[in-house]
Amino acid sequence: MAEHLGSQLSDALLSKLQKEQYVLLSTLDEKSGAPVVNAVSWVYAPDARHIKMAVGHKSRIVSNVKTNARAAVTVIGPNSTYTINGKAAVTRQPMEDVTIKLAEITLEVEAVQDVMFYGAKISREPEYVKTYDQEAADKLDRQVMAALKKA
Template identity: 35%
Template structure:
């Protein structure tokens, strides 16, 4: 697919990459200022080619922004390029009942997927992050959140 073709669903490679827990950026429109707000989000899962789900704390300004304007962009750097996923976000659960901390569940219905890398370049190295808190607790919480996102 060329950079000029309109892609409206994720490819299997993009879905698998998103589900591998890469660094993902979420862009919303700030409710108070109407300026873009970009946040790194860690709990993101792809359910199908037209849907993503993510979780953030229920009091996050991300949730406030989505209530005001559901248009969002997910960006990830991987598979040799920069991907931008445009969609409409819906808050599915204000507080996920199976998780002890107050997390909201949000679903994005994908409208378009773009290659956002500037012309004449490709990524030769992908960003990498590591969690800096208790590894065992982090893995246990991740498992709970991912299970909740997939149901």
């Protein structure tokens, strides 16, 4: 059973979400209303009450959020798995100062839950590698993170 941890990010989650991070973003499909889960890596929490994410400007995520603001972000680690529920909004479309067209989604945190199953903890957090030109990936990552950090 999920353990309610509060209505804002803990210091550990806030720190984790202040850099590029693998998270799962859950939205509700604009047509069917069914849950849709997407992996997102461009994420930044400016404070304990908000999480900003960058996604493709034509992504299904954008139309889902515009239709229904209910969303959740799942974070694996530190030590557990956490779901952060809240209301999402498209806050910038397109994002400025980024070479590709992206939309900024901002989640207003309403509840944080530890959803790890009983008697276990995360021993190794997910890792990923970029499969395209590393120099181009690094440049784009810097642009996106700088844009997410803008007020």
